Amino acid sequence: MSPVTVEVDVTDAVPFDDPQQVSTWVLTPEVPAERVPLLFCLPGGSYSKAYWHLEVPGRPAYSFGEHLAAQGMLVVAVDHLGTGESTPHGGAVDLTPDVVAAANAAAFAEIVDRARHGTLVPELGPVTVGPTVGVGHSMGGMLSIFQQSLHGSFDAIAPLGYGTVGPIIDFGPGIPLPSYESIMAAGREGLLDNMPPLDRSTMRSLFYWEDVPPDVIAADDLTLTNTPGVTGPLSIVPFIASDHARRVTCPVFIGLGERDSTIDHHDEARAYASSNDVTLFVLERSAHCHNTAGTRHVLWDRLARWVAALA
Secondary structure, three states, X not given: OOOEEEEEEOHXXXXXXXXOEEEEEEEOOOOOOOOEEEEEEEOOOOEOHHHHOOOEOOEOXXXXXXXXXXXXXXXXXXXXXXXXXXXXXXXXXXXXXXXXXXXXXXXXXXXXXXXXXXXXXXXXXXXXXXXXXXXXXXXXXXXXXXXXXXXOOOOEEEEEOOOOOOOOOOOOOOOOOOOHHHHHHHHHOOOOOOOOOOOHHHHHHHHOOOOOOHHXXXXXXOOEOOOOOOHHHHOOOOOOOHXXXXXXXXXXXXXXXXXXXXXXXXXXXXXXXXXXXXXXEEEOOOOOOHHHOOOHHHHHHHHHHHHHHHO
């Protein structure tokens, strides 16, 4: 299954003078049901929308989007503003989580409207959309929380690989984590403008379980893009999303790898104090990048059953 590129004008949603577009890939269900769940999938820092449709030569079944579309869902994978094929932006300080989330919220609303009117992609007629789920990985998990808190876009959210309680990364002895103000100060001084993409070679043990084949890692490296301004470094600031998580009232699916970006996986559920429906799922033999794990389908199928139960 090949995704269809759909671009959405979000100029009116963000404080920039130039036209702004969010680029997405859409994967459609082969046989749409009476109601079609829509997954709005937000990648993490350094990743493009290709994280959700990973193609590995000679190795099928690494595409989250294909797997969920085959189960009757409409999957939309997103390039955040300033990344991938979306509109670039040189001023890092301008691309805060609030701004990126506002652009994503505008893109989401337009995509849902097009799907309902049958104008989203040529092969998909009008569909009854629901439930809608904001699925985010890592930094994208943070952005799904921001978007739901600020815009109430979704019927449910599924933050994957993102910890809201305490530090989510350790740089080693004597190296402090950045603070909100230290990152914003660097952004205001232009020190984060046009930063090169993350060097993922330094993150192998965090990103991948030991059994992930080298060619899968090589294919995953091809999804590399820059991070969206200060949003990328802000995503590792401890408790950056805590206030927003407490405001989320919809159902929440927390998906984490056995080795992932949290202090304690089981602490995460308490972050969503206003939701009465919080699920925690820990994927065995998976590190941070779940979609490359040998056990990835276990998570994908568990998430699919959870989405089906929402309906």
